[in-house]
Amino acid sequence: MSNNKLTVVDREGSTHDLEWEPDQTLMEALRDNGLPVLASCGGTASCATCHVFLEKEVFDTLGERSEDELELLAEAEGYRECGSRLSCQLGFSRDLNGVTVTLAPEE
Amino acid sequence: MREREAMAGTTAPVVIVGAGHSGVAVAAGLRARGWEGGILLLDAENEAPYERPPLSKDLLKDGAPDGSAVLRKEKFYQDKRIDRLAGSTAESINRKGQTVLLSDGSRHAYHRLVIATGSRARPLTVPGAGLAGVQSLRTRDDALELKRMLVPGARIAIIGAGYIGLEVAAAAAARGCEVTVLEFQDRVMSRVTSVPVSRHFERLHERHGVRFVFGAAVTAIEGGGRAERVVTADGEVFRADVVLAGIGVLPNQELAADAGLDCRDGILVDGDCRTSDSAIYATGDVTRFTSPVDGASQRLECIQNAVAQADKVAAHITGHEAADPEIPWFWTVQHGVRLQTAGVRHPEDEVIVRGDPLTGRFSVVYLRDGRLSAVDTIAGLADFRPARKLIAQSALIEPILAADPGIPLADAILKDLDPTDPDPTDAAPAAARI
Numbered sequence: 001m002s003n004n005k006l007t008v009v010d011r012e013g014s015t016h017d018l019e020w021e022p023d024q025t026l027m028e029a030l031r032d033n034g035l036p037v038l039a040s041c042g043g044t045a046s047c048a049t050c051h052v053f054l055e056k057e058v059f060d061t062l063g064e065r066s067e068d069e070l071e072l073l074a075e076a077e078g079y080r081e082c083g084s085r086l087s088c089q090l091g092f093s094r095d096l097n098g099v100t101v102t103l104a105p106e107e
Numbered sequence: 108m109r110e111r112e113a114m115a116g117t118t119a120p121v122v123i124v125g126a127g128h129s130g131v132a133v134a135a136g137l138r139a140r141g142w143e144g145g146i147l148l149l150d151a152e153n154e155a156p157y158e159r160p161p162l163s164k165d166l167l168k169d170g171a172p173d174g175s176a177v178l179r180k181e182k183f184y185q186d187k188r189i190d191r192l193a194g195s196t197a198e199s200i201n202r203k204g205q206t207v208l209l210s211d212g213s214r215h216a217y218h219r220l221v222i223a224t225g226s227r228a229r230p231l232t233v234p235g236a237g238l239a240g241v242q243s244l245r246t247r248d249d250a251l252e253l254k255r256m257l258v259p260g261a262r263i264a265i266i267g268a269g270y271i272g273l274e275v276a277a278a279a280a281a282r283g284c285e286v287t288v289l290e291f292q293d294r295v296m297s298r299v300t301s302v303p304v305s306r307h308f309e310r311l312h313e314r315h316g317v318r319f320v321f322g323a324a325v326t327a328i329e330g331g332g333r334a335e336r337v338v339t340a341d342g343e344v345f346r347a348d349v350v351l352a353g354i355g356v357l358p359n360q361e362l363a364a365d366a367g368l369d370c371r372d373g374i375l376v377d378g379d380c381r382t383s384d385s386a387i388y389a390t391g392d393v394t395r396f397t398s399p400v401d402g403a404s405q406r407l408e409c410i411q412n413a414v415a416q417a418d419k420v421a422a423h424i425t426g427h428e429a430a431d432p433e434i435p436w437f438w439t440v441q442h443g444v445r446l447q448t449a450g451v452r453h454p455e456d457e458v459i460v461r462g463d464p465l466t467g468r469f470s471v472v473y474l475r476d477g478r479l480s481a482v483d484t485i486a487g488l489a490d491f492r493p494a495r496k497l498i499a500q501s502a503l504i505e506p507i508l509a510a511d512p513g514i515p516l517a518d519a520i521l522k523d524l525d526p527t528d529p530d531p532t533d534a535a536p537a538a539a540r541i
Contacts (some may be wrong), residue, residue: 023180032180032183034139040411042176042178044438072492074489
């Protein structure tokens with residue numbers, strides 16, 4: 001399987017084009033490409049330091065958020081009901097090729 | 108090649124001893140913060156550095172794969188020019204010459220040395236502790252060894268009802284083992300949580316068939332070659348095919364202590380994670396430091412601290428400001444129920460139960476001198492992030508409001524009642540009221 005392309009808007013508003021490899025979660029793709037994603041729980045939906053915004057059209061194609069994910073996001077800075085995700089909970093999918101991901105503000 | 112050697116002569120690498128969460132985060136953080144020099148990462152284990160939390164949780168489940176997710180892919184180390192020396196440990200430090208001697212006899216110069224040697228399972232010292240079938244859990248190999256022994260019908264005796272003991276109890280019960288937990292204190296997780304949370308998790312385990320014996324002082328493990336029985340001080344004997352010791356950890360401080368660095372149940376570090384030698388840092392489980400929140404001397408065994416301290420080290424070496432550390436936090440999952448804690452509770456803190464434990468989902472709020480010190484959340488994370496913020500602010504809390512789960516925790520703050528409150532936004536109304 002080939003890589004996905006991703007466009008990432010960082011917290012300063014700069015954009016970065018990067019490759020998302022099939023064995024990575026979105027959080028790992030962000031972190032391993034040097035973006036400032038702390039991911040202090042290692043990807044277990046515990047800490048919400050990998051909070052990102054997706055465009056609504058993309059967000060709507062994804063599955064439901066788990067209760068833990070939703071509770072963490074609901075209290076997060078800048079929470080968007082239709083757009084906020086924990087990037088550690090998003091596995092690789094061809095459907096996400098070419099999407100734009102915006103890093104949520106740090107707390 | 109000659110040029111590289113010449114370079115190495117003038118600028119030695121940062122040498123990191125230990126490739127757990129903290130050591131790997133130091134290496135990654137140095138590159139993220141623009142360190143251009145060499146990075147030598149000494150990894151005592153052979154395979155790529157991996158996540159530890161799953162070792163006592165998902166990895167033990169029936170049918171789960173035998174691996175644990177890697178912290179970073181192999182390619183990451185290559186791309187970031189991080190030289191990971193697999194299977195190598197540091198034997199000694201020559202502080203004057205700024206070199207470190209490795210187990211393979213090679214000697215390496217360092218520009219800065221980072222000790223991230225972590226902790227090890229505290230060993231059982233009773234007679235019979237060396238018998239086959241007596242296991243501790245710290246590494247992936249430990250976890251795989253334990254997993255092989257957790258067969259249906261096996262009798263497992265777990266010594267210690269802390270996170271590790273209870274996570275293994277849950278995994279073993281789910282695999283059809285007969286589980287007995289022997290605990291010296293009178294309740295589970297007594298070091299980390301309050302009575303209501305202990306009771307809740309005791310009931311949870313008991314519903315899954317786990318048996319607890321409290322006040323149990325283990326005096327011996329007996330058996331002919333293999334563990335067969337655990338004996339306690341009051342003469343009780345428990346049959347066991349497998350014995351797991353989950354009695355805490357010890358800091359791996361010997362390298363530092365032998366080099367004359369200040370240690371006291373952990374390597375002592377300052378606010379920048381420097382040891383008593385300014386060219387040597389220490390980070391993660393192995394360190395002891397003064398809490399910026401309450402001034403307590405502490406050693407924290409958690410990923411949050413391992414990663415936050417790593418950032419401090421990387422920032423300090425590269426001359427940057429470190430990010431504000433998060434409030435320490437911890438989590439455990441037992442029988443699918445998550446206990447997640449923000450902050451570090453003290454035993455004397457006031458305890459406020461928020462919600463009804465019988466619903467299976469509640470929080471416990473801890474106050475020290477009326478200020479929020481820690482929050483346990485059980486089977487729900489709604490209070491977790493507000494808790495971290497309010498703990499960081501040392502918020503004064505109204506206990507009656509905090510006990511009502513219908514009121515957001517952030518709305519349980521006592522405002523404007525402390526005229527000495529230095530927060531200028533509060534000063535005017537406080538003065539007006541007086």
